[in-house]
Amino acid sequence: MLGLLIPPPTLGFEFDVHYGLIREVVDAAGKTMPAIGAQVTSHSDATDGFRVKRDGPRLEIATRPFPVNDAGAKELAATTAGILTFARELGAGCKAAKAQAITVPGVVGQPRPFTHPKSLTAGLPLVRLPVRQQFDPSNCTVWASPQATLTIPLSSVNALVNEIRDSLKVGMALTGGATTRMGLQSEALFRAQRAQPPLSLSDGRVVNTSAFTESLTGFLILLASYLWTSELPHHFAEPKPRDYEPFAKAYLPVNVKAPFSEVFAKLLSADEQLLFREVFALGAARARLFGLARRGAGAADGTRFLFPPGRQELGEASVHRRQKAEFGTVPTWDDLVEHTLNSGHNGWGDRLMVPLSKKIDISKTFPRVALELRRIGFAAMFDRDWERLMKRVFKLVAKLNPSL
Structure with a gap:
């Protein structure tokens, strides 16, 4: 009977997309820059399963935590569909936008601002952010640096590290090689295990x-x-x-929440x-x-x-x-x-x-601990791969949570 009182493990995702807000562009439109962490669109956990917030210059798509069970799998699938719709809308907005003569210090080229119908501030201009200090007028792809927060028992941490390391041998690694930024940081995890x-x-x-x-x-x-x-x-x-x-x-491949x-x-x-x-x-x-x-x-x-x-x-x-x-x-x-x-x-x-x-108290996850996997995917991941990644991590969390 006691096992019935234990809640299921949970899993949530964040996608820091390479679209966002640039102050000079927002000022040129006569709008007020949202505060860092402020919600940008009307998407909600209750209705859509995710929110869109400002995280520095980027838009952060953050899902609510889903239970890792059959019901949670259905909720995650519906949320994934909504996230991918939003991603397509960003790409379409970029393609339809025209470059404007707005100077952004330290950046070559001109931004192409567009608006989104679910923006909480009417007329708030979004842009595809520059790459290597340049606006690319021919590129409207949507990519992000994904993260995941999951709950597992301490007894499964060793298995989690094995999964992260073994993922380097197959497609869609959960970390990078030792010569990459995230791979270097993952060495802390691998060496701690060894x-x-x-x-x-x-x-x-x-x-x-x-x-x-x-x-x-x-x-x-x-x-x-x-x-x-x-x-x-x-x-x-x-x-x-x-x-x-x-x-x-940012130096932690696994952030203990x-x-x-x-x-x-x-x-x-x-x-x-x-x-x-x-x-x-x-x-x-x-x-x-x-x-x-x-x-x-x-x-x-x-x-x-x-x-x-x-x-x-x-x-x-x-x-x-x-x-x-x-x-x-x-x-x-x-x-x-x-x-x-x-x-x-x-x-x-x-x-x-x-x-x-932001901490997640043990009282909310007992008998598990919440761990944030940073920069999973690995590196920049195009929106076409997000669904496959989310399904894969969902199965991984189920695997790491044997019946208690």
Whole structure:
């Protein structure tokens, strides 16, 4: 009977399309630029299954979370049809539009503004955004960088990483190769999975390998992947930086949407929590956790900053500047562990370690955790491939959620 009380897993998608709003174009039309995050069209979760918001210059198509069951599959299919209709409308609007003599600083060519009938602001001009600082008058294709937020048990995290890695061998990979931006970031996940915890303790005891449950293993992979982000060979040198993200969450191939303090307290058993404290978190044992991300690590490595510094903005490292603004200081490896054990650390409370990311409490997903897969697809994906991707990820979530 208890199993009947457990809600089904869920899955939602985001498509950051290469169409959007440019201030100079909006100003020329005499309209007001919507705020970042503001809804742009009248599409709604209740009626259409998705909303269209402003995300920087781009339009973000965000679905509601769908239950991963038979009913959810039908809802997702209907929503997909609506999303593809909207995508076709964007392409048609672009094709019918004429270039206008509007100067956009740093961009070559002229934009081709058009309007959409479901815009919440009548006459609000949309444009196909420039590529490499150029407007392409002959190209009206619709593409996006897809993301997915799914819920799975901690015990399935290891299997998820296997699926992401194995997808590189088939079409429509869920990440890029090691020479690509997303592939480099995925290395944090793969290396965290490959790292084998030392099983001998300082007092001579040997850890029983059976004590490392699938749930604890999944927890360690996620935690270690955050540490690994600052150890990867990111390069910020111009003119061709290999990585140039300004936000901490952009360095994560898998963004844990619940605070680690909640994941630790609510998804690990008392025995698993005790083992984590003794083997990886308390006193000198913490070096063992750091060793999952840095060979030969010691307790002193706890002072390392969490996440790379990010590209320079106004003479400052963008990622660390935003972290300091959020937390009052740039979080370190020690801070990650302390905050995991105690949400009251530094007065931070139950919050995510990455600013500008909306948390999803464990109370809404129990006995699962919400994970955001960033840049799936991989890279720029044309609208003709969106349906196939969505069906594929839906099946993957069902696979990763065996009956509880």
